Amino acid sequence: MEETDAIFLWGSNARETHPIFFHHVLKGVRNGAKLYVVDPRRTSSAQWADAWLGLEVGSDISLANAMAREIIAAGLAHERFIQQATSGFEAYRECVEKYTLDRAERETGVPAETIRAAAHAFAKAKRAVICWTLGITEHHNAVDNVLSLINLALLTGHVGRYGSGLNPLRGQNNVQGGGDMGAIPDRLPGFQHVENDELRGKFERAWRCRIPPKKGWHLSQMFQAMERGELTTLYVLGENPADSEADRHHALKLLGGLEFLVVQDLFYTNTAALADVVLPAAAGWCESEGTVTSSERRVQRVRRAVPPPPGVRDDIEVVYELARRLGHEWGEPRSECIWDEVRALSPMHTGMSYRRLEELDGIQWPCYDESHPGEIFLHGRLWQEPLIGPRAPFSVVEFEPPVDQLDEEYPIRLTTGRRLDSYNTGVQTDRYPSPLRQAETLDLSLEDGASYGLQEGEKVRVHSRRGSVVAPVRFDPGLRRGLAFLTVHFHDQVATNELTIEAVDPKSGTSEFKATAIRIEKYQEN
Numbered sequence: 001m002e003e004t005d006a007i008f009l010w011g012s013n014a015r016e017t018h019p020i021f022f023h024h025v026l027k028g029v030r031n032g033a034k035l036y037v038v039d040p041r042r043t044s045s046a047q048w049a050d051a052w053l054g055l056e057v058g059s060d061i062s063l064a065n066a067m068a069r070e071i072i073a074a075g076l077a078h079e080r081f082i083q084q085a086t087s088g089f090e091a092y093r094e095c096v097e098k099y100t101l102d103r104a105e106r107e108t109g110v111p112a113e114t115i116r117a118a119a120h121a122f123a124k125a126k127r128a129v130i131c132w133t134l135g136i137t138e139h140h141n142a143v144d145n146v147l148s149l150i151n152l153a154l155l156t157g158h159v160g161r162y163g164s165g166l167n168p169l170r171g172q173n174n175v176q177g178g179g180d181m182g183a184i185p186d187r188l189p190g191f192q193h194v195e196n197d198e199l200r201g202k203f204e205r206a207w208r209c210r211i212p213p214k215k216g217w218h219l220s221q222m223f224q225a226m227e228r229g230e231l232t233t234l235y236v237l238g239e240n241p242a243d244s245e246a247d248r249h250h251a252l253k254l255l256g257g258l259e260f261l262v263v264q265d266l267f268y269t270n271t272a273a274l275a276d277v278v279l280p281a282a283a284g285w286c287e288s289e290g291t292v293t294s295s296e297r298r299v300q301r302v303r304r305a306v307p308p309p310p311g312v313r314d315d316i317e318v319v320y321e322l323a324r325r326l327g328h329e330w331g332e333p334r335s336e337c338i339w340d341e342v343r344a345l346s347p348m349h350t351g352m353s354y355r356r357l358e359e360l361d362g363i364q365w366p367c368y369d370e371s372h373p374g375e376i377f378l379h380g381r382l383w384q385e386p387l388i389g390p391r392a393p394f395s396v397v398e399f400e401p402p403v404d405q406l407d408e409e410y411p412i413r414l415t416t417g418r419r420l421d422s423y424n425t426g427v428q429t430d431r432y433p434s435p436l437r438q439a440e441t442l443d444l445s446l447e448d449g450a451s452y453g454l455q456e457g458e459k460v461r462v463h464s465r466r467g468s469v470v471a472p473v474r475f476d477p478g479l480r481r482g483l484a485f486l487t488v489h490f491h492d493q494v495a496t497n498e499l500t501i502e503a504v505d506p507k508s509g510t511s512e513f514k515a516t517a518i519r520i521e522k523y524q525e526n
Contacts, residue, residue, distance in 0.1 A: 007033050130152065297378065460521060466501065
């Protein structure tokens with residue numbers, strides 16, 4: 001990041017949502033990298049940008065496809081890499097051919113010349129990086145949005161080499177590690193597919209039990225199963241779905257209708273308040289032993305600094321004790337023993353003993369044996385001749401507008417996000433004061449404020465097709481007419497997820513938090 005030539009922050013306000021990472025972005029900028037920010041809002045990240053591409057919410061695929069068409073038409077595609085390492089290029093080229101610069105300008109609102117310049121800058125850069133976060137993934141077509149960015153990297157060869165690549169910025173510590181350990185509906189540890197008989201059989205022999213040979217439910221499917229009456233018991237560890245799910249009123253109804261709800265958490269959340277049993281858990285960052293995995297796939301040790309308070313147990317101890325009471329004796333809950341079991345079953349972790357993790361201050365997977373240093377570039381194999389492993393596929397993806405459409409009754413597009421001083425539903429941040437923190441506000445453009453006759457601080461009622469909330473107004477010069485912004489940090493003040501739509505991406509299960517149609521009206525106290 002610090003030694004690349006072009007950085008695209010796409011759907012990411014990293015200055016506020018990933019501030020430590022953004023320091024590395026700024027070092028890259030100071031070293032000469034060009035910064036392009038693709039975001040409906042002119043965010044604080046855009047203050048450092050060479051260009052801000054202020055697209056309409058949900059039009060990312062149109063923009064990416066138009067950039068690709070321009071790159072191909074200008075002869076800037078990396079033809080040798082495409083021929084050597086990819087598949088599906090002809091179908092992709094045919095798809096993007098209809099995404100002219102003029103069409104993209106109409107669909108995205110970004111001037112055609114700005115799109116052209118960004119495309120040329122990305123393709124001509126010796127090294128370039130695309131970073132994205134929830135601005136790309138919290139849509140009804142989240143996976144296709146990501147695939148459109150992967151296509152750009154494959155088209156230009158900006159993947160698998162130093163200073164070039166694709167970087168999904170993780171929302172919190174060890175999100176990557178959770179996926180690595182099998183916290184995905186169709187994967188076992190090491191991303192081994194549960195529907196593969198050979199891979200599943202390895203785990204069945206080690207665990208001495210039968211594993212269902214089909215993928216499970218993701219979170220949105222769990223709520224759908226609650227509504228059908230198929231899911232009646234829920235065990236929640238370190239999550240707060242009562243406040244984090246789209247269409248919050250509906251989510252609360254389903255959670256409250258469960259036959260049995262268990263919550264295991266460091267904090268007494270609004271989800272815990274609904275639970276039949278609450279299991280107090282230790283703080284993973286200072287009261288537990290184990291490992292975490294960073295966004296760059298680096299596995300590092302975590303060591304207990306202080307013991308948990310009386311009556312509180314480490315997550316591992318809680319799970320082991322539950323297993324014992326259910327008739328399964330797993331032995332002593334030692335983190336190193338569990339990690340060695342992971343290493344025995346996941347080839348990409350085999351060489352990562354605790355000893356090596358400590359000696360090398362972390363190792364990047366895959367690491368196949370105890371002489372392997374770990375892979376610096378996950379997709380470096382794509383540059384090997386002859387090619388090692390399968391080709392990287394181009395994906396044909398088409399632009400689709402947001403599900404919650406604007407009309408005369410709901411003329412304003414609400415998008416959601418985070419602010420610098422707070423985090424998600426506020427569980428981890430609201431309990432301490434911050435000089436940066438402000439009360440929750442509905443952020444509007446200066447133009448909308450004037451057209452509605454509003455004063456800053458004045459309360460309005462915000463309506464969507466699902467519910468309404470009351471919020472004070474704040475004017476943000478980074479917003480254009482017709483675009484509003486709320487966070488999900490302060491549900492006790494403004495229950496933002498009363499408004500958001502439960503339109504779900506069928507591939508990932510992610511709800512479309514970023515694109516809600518709303519109207520506003522002046523609020524008068526009863």
